Amino acid sequence: MRLNDCDPGFKHQVAAEPGGEGIRVCFGCAACSARCPVGANRPEYDPRRIIRAALLGRREEVLASPLIWLCSSCYTCGEVCPQGVRFTDVLTAIKNIAARAGHAPPSARITAELLAKQGRLLEVTEFENDKRAELGLPPVEQRPHDFQSILGLEPPPEGGEGEGA
Numbered sequence: 001m002r003l004n005d006c007d008p009g010f011k012h013q014v015a016a017e018p019g020g021e022g023i024r025v026c027f028g029c030a031a032c033s034a035r036c037p038v039g040a041n042r043p044e045y046d047p048r049r050i051i052r053a054a055l056l057g058r059r060e061e062v063l064a065s066p067l068i069w070l071c072s073s074c075y076t077c078g079e080v081c082p083q084g085v086r087f088t089d090v091l092t093a094i095k096n097i098a099a100r101a102g103h104a105p106p107s108a109r110i111t112a113e114l115l116a117k118q119g120r121l122l123e124v125t126e127f128e129n130d131k132r133a134e135l136g137l138p139p140v141e142q143r144p145h146d147f148q149s150i151l152g153l154e155p156p157p158e159g160g161e162g163e164g165a
Helices: 009-017 020-024 032-034 037-041 048-057 059-064 074-081 086-099 106-116 126-134 144-150
Strands: none
Touching: 009 020, 009 048, 009 086, 020 086, 032 048, 032 074, 032 144, 048 059, 048 086, 059 086, 074 086, 106 144
16 A cells, blocks of 8 residues: 555544544554454454554555454453553444445345345244234234335335334
C-alpha cells in the first residue's frame, strides 16, 4: 500500500462512531492481542494490527478485511489494556462503518434475506405450530413485511402473507 492510498481522516471517522473514541488513546502495546481468545486460535487475527491499520488510514484494507468480523466480544482486551481502551467497542465502530460501506459479512446478507422472506431467522412450520397449539400457545405467524420496510424492500402486495396481529 502506498502512502497516497491512506486516508488520514479514517481514525477520526472511527472515533466519531459510538464506541470508537478509544482509538484516540491506543498506543499499540499489544496487551489486547496477548489475551485475545480469537487470536489464540487464529494467529492472523491481531487486534493491535487492526487498530494500527486504522490509525495509519488504511481504510479499505481495514473495512474489507474478514478479520474484523471475528471478534467474540469477550472484552478481555479491555480488561488488560493499560489505557482502558475497549477494543471490542472500537471494533464495533469499525464494523458499523464497514457495513455501511457495503462490506458486511456473508452471514449478515443471509440474515437479511431470511428476515425479508419469512420474518424470522428460523422457519416455523405447521408441525411447530401444531405442537404450540397442543400446549395452548398461539401460532407463530410469519410477518416478513415488518422487516421488508426496515431493509428498504418493497412491501408485499395487498392481502400478502404476514397479515395479522
